[in-house]
Amino acid sequence: MKLKSDVNDNDLLRLMLAGDEEALALLYRRRQGSVYRFALQMSGSRSIAEDVTQEVFLFLMREGHVFDDSKGTVGAFLLGVARVHVRRRLRAEHRLEPLGDDAEDDDVFMQSATDVCPLEDLTRAETIESVRKAVLSLPPKYREVVVLCELQDVSYGETAEILGCAIGTVRSRLHRGRALLLAKLRPAADVEETGATTVRCFA
């Protein structure tokens, strides 16, 4: 049987669990990009991103029956699994502080990823590289939200499903993550001059 591309993810998953190889292939082609990019943006490593993508779909083959469509979409489920695997890999490689640790927030807030101001006059490629580095240097819990909401264009609701938290938490983490990014991308001299990241005028 030739599967049509308009078959939804839930049906593809069900067919795959019943042993349909074509369903797996179609589901993989449809979802591998977002899983791979998420892992890459979270880790900054192609090899980790490849491994994570493979582990996510192997997990889907073995444990796909645990997916509950009343709790979210297949896409969100896959990104949630990817998130767990990325965290595990990075923790194993000592490249990531444990999630939920807030101690580092204030330290990185004042660090600058670059001495120049990419927001103003650098070339596009340099800007992209600076932003990429700044995103990678964010504390994990903010990085996740920035990657999902800003780079993957996932909605607040779906991000909340993936992270297992409230939408309000997603909003506040995104706000904080963006503030951290700005602080990193702003030249150190500018920070010293103003002495603060934001100035209240109460006008």
Place this chain on the structure above:
Amino acid sequence: MNCQRFETVVSELARGQMMAAELRTEALAHSDICDDCAARLGDEQMLTLGLQSLASELESLEAPRELEAKLLEAFRARTVVVPIAKRSNSRYWLAAIAAMLLIAISVVAFRWSNRQGDEPREAIKQEQPKPDVSNKSTEQLAQDVEKPPVEDSLPQQWKPKRVHPVTLRRPNNAAVANHVTKEIATDFIPLSYMSPASLQEGGQIIRVQVPRSALANFGLPVNMDRYNEKVKADVLYGVDGMARAIRFVQ
């Protein structure tokens, strides 16, 4: 709108997120009159642009093609494994049935051997007097209760599941003394000038009832509402028949 309020909406504004039209107008109007907030909005917009550029740069990235082939291969291998798994399941079933038969035979044999051994045991039981529980001290009784049951000696797989583990506490000395009647007693109060040595020879305790007012004679508090009631007391008599001490019991 003030700067504090502006700060809460500036990210949404810069990202072009859906927001109330009125709020958006107010925020933009505020940025027109406040230079700092205008700069802040400019930064946020630049950041949004930077992130969008990064996102579009990464948009075309995909996992290597060979990964799909590997996964499909793994999927096929998993499918092939199924009949093998079924065959091994039938082996497990056979083993389980054999084990159950073995257990059943063991149980029958064990009961049969017990039945044969029970006849002489019953004869011995009839000859042996039952242990007199009443003569046992409280501690001995407690120890008897605390002895591990036979189940504890059984291998783990034979032990019955305990529903509610009950811990037996060893009673303290006062509780041991009064465990039968649940009585509360005062210490013995001497009735005459005597040395404790005089009780070494032995004595006798006799339970009596005395008026509650007698408590006052020994400096104990008396409930005036129950003044006319009697109170129990143990009187300790020496071998000479003289009352030596008294204690009050409730």
